[in-house]
Amino acid sequence: MKLLDEFKEFALKSDFVGMATAFVMGAAVGTVVKSLVNDVIMPPIGLVLGGTDFSKLAIELKQAAGETPAVAIKYGAFINALVSFAVIAFAIFLIVRTYNKAKARFEEEEKEAAKPPPEPTRTEVLLEEIRDALRTERA
Numbered sequence: 001m002k003l004l005d006e007f008k009e010f011a012l013k014s015d016f017v018g019m020a021t022a023f024v025m026g027a028a029v030g031t032v033v034k035s036l037v038n039d040v041i042m043p044p045i046g047l048v049l050g051g052t053d054f055s056k057l058a059i060e061l062k063q064a065a066g067e068t069p070a071v072a073i074k075y076g077a078f079i080n081a082l083v084s085f086a087v088i089a090f091a092i093f094l095i096v097r098t099y100n101k102a103k104a105r106f107e108e109e110e111k112e113a114a115k116p117p118p119e120p121t122r123t124e125v126l127l128e129e130i131r132d133a134l135r136t137e138r139a
Helices: 002-013 016-048 075-114 122-138
Strands: 059-062 071-073
Touching (some): 002 016, 016 075
Antiparallel strands (some): 059 071
């Protein structure tokens, strides 16, 4: 029964929904980035490198025999995965960097708002005294 109570606390009190949302969004972004890399970024790079299709680059260790597929090291797919990783890592870096800058700005604004107002200058104090004296004379 304790395990069920702990799970209920985890699901209801922690940021379970936020984590689930982040997971789904991460999967969706991964799909988009994979398409961006495979269908947009790598074809021009392959063209510049002599018409190379990176997704098909492989070192064949054993040829296919009958219904047994070939055994190959698909280093082209690995290169595509590395480029995808770099794009995702850079995008996350930009997001975290923007978040940290915004957080620092908001924290600085909160500090400024929490500061007491500055003490009046000597001139301001004298002007207030003159004003108060004039008010008492008129009354």
